[in-house]
Amino acid sequence: MGLKEEFEEYAAKAKTLPENTSNENMLILYGLYKQATVGNVTTSRPGMLNMKDRAKWDAWKANEGKSSEAAMADYITKVKQLLEEASMS
Template identity: 70%
Template sequence: MSLKEEFEQYAEKVKTLPSATNDDLLILYGLYKQATVGDVNTDRPGLFDPKGKAKWDAWKANEGKSQDDAMSNYITKAKQLLEAAGLSA
């Protein structure tokens, strides 16, 4: 299985998580965006969009990371969360 296929598989599995902290979800979001889009290519949302700012910041935190590294990190984090939730990774 290629890295991209494994990444896509875990991206689907993460949707079955019964619960995860906002911090964990933001980490996954930032890694997902870096893996699929690359470096941030939009302006930071304004004062009246705190959720958008948090997501943008999570993505920005991964700036400069290669897409393959972001995929690997996403898979590692997803495995940790799935195992902590008692789901098979």
Template identity: 70%
Template sequence: MGLKEDFEEHAEKVKSLTKKPSDADLLILYGLFKQATVGPVNTDRPGMFSMKERAKWDAWKAVEAKSKEEAMNDYITKAKQLLEADAAAA
């Protein structure tokens, strides 16, 4: 299986977690997902009254130095950690 297929498979698996990940974990996944699928940040930072959107933008900006492949690998690693923790808690 190629990296892109593995990435897409884990992106789907994360949606089936029985326990919602922490906000910090969700932001990590969001930033890595955007970097892997879109590339470097291509929008302006949201205003201070859009706290959720601003946090998501910051998470994406934090990983923009990674290549798409690095971001996919890191996303898969994080997804596996969350899936394992979810399975252990069940």
């Protein structure tokens, strides 16, 4: 299985993460996913009052410069970690 196929598999598995997964971890996944699928941030940072979109933008921006392949690999690793933690609790 290639990296892209594995990434798509884990993107589907990420949707099965428990609802109590922290916002911090969900933002990490969001940022890695966007970097893997879109690349570097191309939009301006949302305004102060738009806290949700601003947090998502910041999470994506934190991965700026990372290659698509590296972002995919990091995403897969993070989803595996979160699934493992969920199965232990």
